[in-house]
Amino acid sequence: MSNAELQARKNAATPRGVGVMCDFYADRAENAELWDVEGRRFIDFAAGIAVLNTGHRHPKILDAVRAQLDRFTHTAYQIVPYESYVSLAEKINRLSPGTHAKKTAFFTTGAEAVENAIKIARAATGRPGVIAFGGGFHGRTMMGMALTGKVAPYKLGFGPFPGEVFHAPFPNPLHGVSTADSIKAVQGLFKADIDPKRVAAIIFEPVQGEGGFYQAPADFVRAIRAICDEHGILMIADEIQTGFARTGKLFAMQHYDVVPDLMTIAKSLAGGLPLSGVVGRADIMDAAQPGGLGGTYAGNPLATAAAHAVLEIIEEEQLSQRAEVLGQKLKARLETLKAAVPQIADVRGPGSMVAAEFNDPATGAPSPEFTKQVQTRALERGLLLLSCGVYGNVIRFLFPLTIPMNVFDEALDILEEALTAKATATV
Template sequence: MKSLDLNTRRSLATPRGIGVMCDFYAVRGSNATLWDTTGKEYIDFAGGIAVLNTGHCHPRIKAAIAAQLDCFTHTAYQIVPYEGYISLAERINSIAPITGLKKTAFFTTGVEAVENAVKIARSYTGRSGVIAFTGSFHGRTMLGMALTGKVAPYKLSFGPMPGDIYHLPFPSATQDVSVADSLKALDFLFKADIDPKRVAAIIIEPVQGEGGFNVTPPELMTALRKVCDEHGILLIADEVQTGFGRTGKMFAMEHHTVEADIITMAKSLGGGMPISGVVGRAEVMDGPAAGGLGGTYAGNPLAVAAAHAVLDVIRDEKLCERATVLGQRLTDRLNTLRATCPAIADVRGLGSMVAVELNDPDTGEPDAAKVKAIQEKALAQGLLLLSCGVYGNVLRFLYPLTIPDDQFASALDILSNVLAA
């Protein structure tokens, strides 16, 4: 069995439901570079799906984990608490873009944060309905799938979904959906499907992740805030992918003039360690009874230590500002490439949460095959790219914000080559 290659061993040992994009295996990572078992190196524009805003193995994060490792690795915070959890909650409370007193709870995965945000909203309001959007992604658990606005591959064969979940069309220029269309659908939803007085929360990503890096228009967020205030509904901002500098702000909700009641976070909070969180208005967060929130590994001390270091690095290395600079360079290059790549239908994003949408230039239809071909060509040249979008026709770019300038320039050159080909 040991003589079999890794791909064969993987297919024999792990289920097909765990889809794997690459056929090479990582052995080492440093900042924006990965090395495989053959020694080949790759520029990582995937970042573990937005987890590595601070790069692979940042020295300060490694040191923080090592220091905690010398103390203890686990107690279960709700059994024996520790100061690191409390001080991290204090730090998140101080920077979260929510006015007034706030409280934060930590969990392990992004979808755990989402599920707990819904639990908190339902407990506080005494209601059950939740409204999400088409193209959204909120995780792979049963409730996460139900909230997610994309069927394949996330919902295939897993039904029925949990009830009292409703979806609105998300505004998209390429799909010919306007903010007015979304709001009209919301009004109709209240008339046809659910009384607004039964809705606990509306959940929305400030920039859709898996859905195609679609930026939530400010006028939509403002209108949702007004609707929520009118009907006593809570607004949940899912910042699992947008948080911690990716959009040029610590939280993407800072780009808006209105606030959410609850914000979920995960991914780059831990710099590669599994940690997630929910921050919200104190009275809302106190909705559930004691024991209603938590988890065995929730707020693990090693992950908490890493998160403290992540916040330090983002502050000291000015990664929010760097996200804006790098994102502008990438956007400028992509817009220049439109002259030589007629398949480019749209270039969009916020800060360094940038994507390019590709359609067949003859038919105008989404071109997922083109995206896959570009990914393969880029990988052959040492650049790792991710796709997304309901139709799989969007390339998204999730490089570490710590990437060196010369390496970033090299990646843009590779991207230019494969898009123009």
């Protein structure tokens, strides 16, 4: 079976709306490496879009899932509950930011977690309004799209969206937006668009994912917390992409000195199995009536088994610390290339949530063209990279935190070749 044959079948059988980046098909994977159906090897710096912080097929996860397979695969937690869901909630409550009483509910996808966080916030406050930020990504469901601050490709042709959702610019000094600008815009919403007493929640990503890996400044997070406290608004931290050691902490909010009321989690929570959750203050989490939260597959027993293993791996293999080591090594390599690659406008990110942003050196304008060339050249040499950003001019690096150092070094060499080869061809 060839990639070309599979591509033809895919085009005939599946809709174009499911965008697929690669034209080759996975056959097997191990830790940070992936092989296609024709036997070609790739180093995986995408990790299923930040889902595989613990790598492909970690033995501890495989063992946990196999053990659960031998017991049962599904009961629907809302019908017949099971201990692994409860004990996982206890662990998340203990490990998440804040010392207050917390509760956790599990779902299946990140978008479900976001939707349910909004439901919980509205139930707890009796208010309809939600404020989100430009460049934020919160999912492809109707509420997820309404909250997402990027039109193409996520919102094209799908409106109208749920009402009472408002956006302010996210602080981004590289693009001329300060914390003061963002907070002024939020305050402006209260003057022009919605009474703050009608706002249930303000939702933001501590580090924007799809938006470009921009980290929320500490003064911005404090200011949002102050606004929430002043007006009785709930702060929701969307940690779907930032969670589980990616930023050098178990959760990105642990980089700040304030605590959110609610937090959404997913992606690397279960090492490749579909699982998400909302964790928050116990009284807020209890606002929804019985039956108001849940889902047929929510908190699936195979996924909860995997999640227990993930948390053990992160602790035993010290993946938060390793995220710092790997991220610093990557950033140092990129910094040394700035002289040879004038398109590199910025290198940033906490831990291993690292990004490089590319601009046209002649005009200073974002350069999605150069970004695509780097991505293509790297893929030709066996390195899988993802782009992001409102302008499509950012490469984000999402390698497994378990990646062997020799494979990591090989990937950095390929990255340098991709950057310098295209730097000489494109100015």
